Amino acid sequence: MSGRPNTPSRHLIAPLALILATGAAVALGGCGGDDATVPATDATMELPAGTLSRSELASEADALCADSTDRILAAAAPPDFGTDGPQPEEVEATAPFWRATATEGEVLVDQLSQLRPPEAEQESWDEFLKLLEAGTVDYANALLGPAEDGDPDALYQVAVDAQRKLVELNRASRELGLEVCGASDAPAAP
Numbered sequence: 001m002s003g004r005p006n007t008p009s010r011h012l013i014a015p016l017a018l019i020l021a022t023g024a025a026v027a028l029g030g031c032g033g034d035d036a037t038v039p040a041t042d043a044t045m046e047l048p049a050g051t052l053s054r055s056e057l058a059s060e061a062d063a064l065c066a067d068s069t070d071r072i073l074a075a076a077a078p079p080d081f082g083t084d085g086p087q088p089e090e091v092e093a094t095a096p097f098w099r100a101t102a103t104e105g106e107v108l109v110d111q112l113s114q115l116r117p118p119e120a121e122q123e124s125w126d127e128f129l130k131l132l133e134a135g136t137v138d139y140a141n142a143l144l145g146p147a148e149d150g151d152p153d154a155l156y157q158v159a160v161d162a163q164r165k166l167v168e169l170n171r172a173s174r175e176l177g178l179e180v181c182g183a184s185d186a187p188a189a190p
Contacts, residue, residue, distance in 0.1 A: 051116045054177060057125070060115055062180035074098035088150035095147040098140040100169075105136030107167040112181075121176065128176055131169040135162070135182065 048060060076096035079086075109132055117125040139162050146154035173182030 027087065042161075043163050047111060049116075051118060053104055054118055054121060057115060057117050058177040058179070061176075061178055064108060064111050065178075065181035068104050070096070071107075072100045072104045075104070081166070086152045086155065088152060091152050091155050092150035095144060098144040098147050101140035102137050102144065105140060109133045109137065114186055117176075122174065124176055128169075128172040128178075128182075130154045131165060131172050132182065135169040139166070 033050075048056070052060060076099070078097055079090075079094045081087075081090050109129060112132065113129055115125075139158075142158045142162065143155060146152075146158060169182045
């Protein structure tokens with residue numbers, strides 16, 4: 001026995017999967033059920049100048065998040081754990097994904113911080129950016145060490161510890177009307 005907590009693998013997978021939907025790993029499946037697609041952008045694209053309306057802000061942010069997700073997935077495969085929970089070699093195989101998520105998360109937070117929200121949304125936007133950085137860059141960097149060590153227990157603990165921040169990110173994104181950046185259903189607590 002590895003000493004790993006006797007919990008179903010879904011308890012680890014849910015928090016890990018949330019990063020994929022949080023703008024951080026930025027929004028896989030966060031668009032909802034319609035067929036609308038967000039236009040892909042480029043990490044070097046010119047961002048709009050001036051103050052944006054609430055809907056323009058959401059549209060620009062969601063496009064940036066979708067593009068960031070595409071870049072992460074082009075760089076590395078997301079976690080894929082077996083039904084009997086993550087094994088050390090599976091955990092170790094996630095390291096490139098967390099590294100790409102941290103790197104692209106920094107780019108995304110930088111891009112989003114250049115967008116100018118309506119004055120009435122500034123405080124909410126600032127809080128969202130803080131939570132996005134915690135839920136992508138900080139989270140991915142925290143997962144990287146256990147991943148490189150192939151340590152399922154430590155990976156699980158980081159995921160559980162971060163769950164509250166990821167739920168807060170989800171709430172903040174919804175309040176801003178975002179459909180891609182972090183707007184997904186939060187997992188149940190383990």
